[in-house]
Amino acid sequence: MYFNASLMLIACSDSTMYMDKWLSRLDASTWMTHIKDTLDCACLVAQCLDKEGASVLVHGNESLDATLLVTSLAQIILNPDCRTVRGIQALIEREWLQAGHPFPRRVSHSVYASATANGRTKQNAPTFLLFLDCVMQIMNQFSFSFEFTTNLLIFLFEHSYCSSFGTFLGNCEAERVKLKLATRTASLWSYINRPEILPAYLNPVYEPNNSVIWPSVAPVSLVLWQEVYLRWVVDQTEQKNALDKITTIKEKDKELRLKAIRLQRQLTEMEKELKLVTIVPAVN
Secondary structure (H helix, E strand, O other), rough: OOOHHHHHHHHOOOOOOHHHHHHHHHHHHOOOHHHHHHHHHHHHHHHHHOOOOOOOOOOOOOOOOOOHHHHHHHHHHHHHHHHHHHHHHHHHHHHHHOOOOOHHHHHHOOOOOOOHHHOOOOOOOOOOHHHHHHHHHHHHOOOOOOOHHHHHHHHHHHHHHOOOOOOOOOOOHHHHOOOOHHHOOOOOOHHOOOOHHHHHHHHOOOOOOOOOHHHHHHHHOOOOOHHHOOOOOOOHHHHHHHHHHHHHHHHHHHHHHHHHHHHHHHHHHHHHHHHHHOOOOOOO
16 A cells, blocks of 8 residues: 555646556556545445444554554444544544554655655555545545644644644654653644634535445545645645635635624514504694
8 A cells, every 4th residue: 555655646736648657657556446445444434333333443463553544434434423623633633543543653654755765664654644534535525524724634644744842752652751841842733823823624514414424435435635645736726715705605605604693683673662652642
């Protein structure tokens, strides 16, 4: 999977490649197949828990990576809280950081590097990127059910590779304690949750959905994450402008709704005052 990811990114970075060669490179990377298989497994686990009420043991063949992927995605499918900003933060903190996913070891070499370049080994893997990509696939099908946008996922992806915050530093909790990262560095979550920063990652069309969401894993339902893999090739300006326009419309709608509520209250008060007025009959 790890070397295949580099093939996919190299293909996406070459804008001069002919269509047949580009599709061949993308197919050879099997990246989309990994996404489908991961989502398929997560849906199976979620189905066993939700539909059958059965207990499920998830265990990867070689490491915890597959386990983290499947269990995290299953929670996003089942638990609406995990689809909020605070919820996704808690999920990553609990299932990835506290569980001991070795972020520095996994991303110590870029996914652009070949399997043998710069001493790259099987310890290096874009596992977290695969998780974020799978979340994006679910968001693409249930865009109203997530409190955050893909901008948050991209931000997490970037800082998992290179960050000025201490959240993704250290291969385990013991290393983070030894390095005293809690006192020597700032938390990525604290930064995201700042009132002046958080709005940039909020979904303007978010509608809380307490139901279980079942994403389609059919090949036609899965898309290439252009905002990440084609970010330097495809201009994202129109998409950003559209999101800004939606945000403006939602803010205007909220403002008008509040104004309507105030006017309704004023009307109600005026009606009460009219009922208190007594009409005195004229004296002949």
